[in-house]
Amino acid sequence: MTEPASARRITGAGIVLVFVYGVMALAATGRSFVQIVREFDDAPLAYGLSAAAAVVYILATLALMFSRSRAWYRIAWIAVIFELVGVLVVGTLSIVLPELFQHPTVWSLYGSGYVWIPLVLPFCGIWWLRTHRPAAVPELAAAAR
Template structure:
């Protein structure tokens, strides 16, 4: 092992890479992983069994699953580029939750069945609206660490 490898990053003036999936990030990885599986499972079953009933709702749930999966992957991958990408995805997720949540309250007849983001995620204990906000706070903190 060379002296450079033994010297802490702070002593050499290099910033140590921030691991997005540690500490509170680990909880986010867990929640996003669970929501990826939940949203994907829900949308796949609904699309297979009764796609004609509510295609918009089922496709939106599939989109939510993709967004959750991508954020999970970015948090696990780590690094600055993944952090920025996850931050953009969390903002898009929050926009989706707010748009779909407002839409389902303003015009309930537009959705023949609920999506993951319906009523701001009421069926999921409002976690779909809390999760992206929490994610963005963590990802912004990770930038300065």
């Protein structure tokens, strides 16, 4: 049976959000791959963080796409919160202790190399997750009564 368009999980802003997360996943993956292959010994911390950011963006993209299920919804929350903490911590450290980040990462300077999308994106993800909770599973709702 085909699901009605009104019951689809991702529409409108959700499609844009997943698209932007996907673009960030590709960009961060490409950047970290090139950095690690070419010059990992120059800045293992920075390039390792770029790789971690890539994994987070890939996970967030998938979790947002499948967030209709409660498990993926939780994973989406974890990924988006991890992303927010990462960009805030790395962004702050790259200003306060620039010697740690002489080589840029995805999250350096709060994502300035990516037009601050890494700083704004987790707030958009949090908003979307708060306004699009998955529907309760009928069997679990009946069992809770």
